[in-house]
Amino acid sequence: VLGGLAALEVSEWTAKRTVKGMFWITFTAIFGSAISVGLIGSMFAMNFDPPYTASKFIPTMGMLFGNTMVGVSLGMDSVLVSVDTRRDIVECMLCYGASRWETVWPIAVDAARTAMVPSITSMGITGLISIP
Numbered sequence: 001v002l003g004g005l006a007a008l009e010v011s012e013w014t015a016k017r018t019v020k021g022m023f024w025i026t027f028t029a030i031f032g033s034a035i036s037v038g039l040i041g042s043m044f045a046m047n048f049d050p051p052y053t054a055s056k057f058i059p060t061m062g063m064l065f066g067n068t069m070v071g072v073s074l075g076m077d078s079v080l081v082s083v084d085t086r087r088d089i090v091e092c093m094l095c096y097g098a099s100r101w102e103t104v105w106p107i108a109v110d111a112a113r114t115a116m117v118p119s120i121t122s123m124g125i126t127g128l129i130s131i132p
Helices: 002-013 022-045 054-085 087-095 100-126
Strands: none
Touching (some): 002 054
């Protein structure tokens, strides 16, 4: 339920631009990444005996959903704005025979960088990583 609400928040309520099927894309991204990281982290990093112990798993999932909502929101907004502003370049590349992936690769790289900035910044502030 929390994954659906998070996807609804990102795709419908806070998004400036939307595309058809955006709810399901964001739901898959948010729910899939949060559940997989939550279960793997609970089993191996935190050594919970049943990895889904409610008293420990629910707060962990809340933090993961919050972080993924920020990343997905920034990434989706960056992709949609870039495709809209570079519309003529994208159409020209497609007309000249570039594949969809070749056309969107630079946009996806920029969106991934934009989406990772808050997480990397917070890890640098807390001292989990050292940023040269």
